Amino acid sequence: MKKLGLRANIREAVLQDLLHLKQCIDRAYAADKARIKNLPDVSGGLEDDICSNTVLVAEADGRLAGCAIFSVTGPDAHLINLAVDPDFMGQGLGRQLVEATEKEAFARGATEIHLATHPEMLRNVSLYSHLGWSETSRNENKILMQKKLM
16 A cells, blocks of 8 residues: 655665665666657666766665756756656655755755656656646657746
8 A cells, every 4th residue: 555645765875875776767667668669778877877966865664765866057957867666656755856856956056957858758747747847848759847946
């Protein structure tokens, strides 16, 4: 049975999280990868992400349950990847990770945050729209979205 309103411990990732982080992302995207043929690699380069970007991990029930990877360059932040393990979907973890990302990006000087998602990933588009993100452009492979940070 799923717990509604699960409260996760969100912290910055360390290299020791690498294996669990990869497993979480691969599990989160498994169904999408099976049905979307042009989906890019979603868990490659994680070691570089931990060293060069900001990787937030969410821990719940003693497990790495989700993550958000983002970068900040001047006033612009970019949400590179958001993943929630299927065992924890529908419990508010995606929202918590997005909100933590927005807060941390703002604290690092960003005034706007951007992302790209796949048009066939309707759950993602719905989540971001619900959280105040606006679509800025779209083509057959990508939807670009942004949000002002305050």
